[in-house]
Amino acid sequence: xxxxxxxxxxxxxxxxxxxxxxxINYITWMxxxxxxxxxxxxxxxxxxxxxxxxxxxxxxxxxxxxxALYLNNQxxxxxxxxxxNNASAILQFRFYNExxxxxxxxxxxxxxxxSRTMRPIRINDKLRSCFEKFLHEE
Numbered sequence: 435x436x437x438x439x440x441x442x443x444x445x446x447x448x449x450x451x452x453x454x455x456x457x458i459n460y461i462t463w464m465x466x467x468x469x470x471x472x473x474x475x476x477x478x479x480x481x482x483x484x485x486x487x488x489x490x491x492x493x494x495x496x497x498x499x500x501x502a503l504y505l506n507n508q509x510x511x512x513x514x515x516x517x518x519n520n521a522s523a524i525l526q527f528r529f530y531n532e533x534x535x536x537x538x539x540x541x542x543x544x545x546x547x548x549s550r551t552m553r554p555i556r557i558n559d560k561l562r563s564c565f566e567k568f569l570h571e572e
Contacts, residue, residue, distance in 0.1 A: 436514070436568060436570070437513065437570055439511065440510075440511055440513075441509065442463050442466065442509050444503060444505055444508070453504065455503040455504070455507075455509075457499070460529065460538060460540065463509070463511055463529070464513075464527055464540060467527060468490075468542070471515075472490075474568070475564040475565060476567075477564050483549055487549045487550050488547070488548065488549065489546065489549050490544055490545075490546055492543070493522070493545055494541075494542065496542075497539075497540040498539050499538050500536055500537055500538060500539065501531070501535055501538075502537070509529055509531065510532075511527060512526075512527065512528040513525055514569070515565050515566075515568045515569045515570065516569075516570065518569055521554055521557060523545075524541055525542050525544065526540075527539065527540040
């Protein structure tokens with residue numbers, strides 16, 4: 435299937451005392467990527483909560499830094515679903531600079547909970563078909 439690609443800007447407040455993008459920003463960019471992927475897949479987060487009493491949660495984050503990003507760089511991000519299980523999904527991320535050099539990779543494992551019970555729930559057929567648009571197993 436396909437990957438979602440988008441660009442994030444690097445601002446001065448993203449830079450740490452070493453002079454490169456601080457690691458916490460990658461988690462923020464992953465959050466932005468998840469929201470953009472949900473939107474592109476046709477999943478409304480507010481409808482999930484209000485109509486289906488369902489909340490997405492992150493249960494694991496892994497990031498591997500290969501090359502630093504700096505203030506004058508551009509960052510291009512790819513996100514896709516690499517694994518779709520009965521009750522969880524894994525999203526993969528790749529971060530590139532303006533030269534197309536791979537700077538960072540990562541993945542997040544997420545699942546869904548019932549907002550009333552706060553207990554895990556299975557991914558229903560509607561969500562599964564939305565996520566399958568971005569399922570790209572490598």
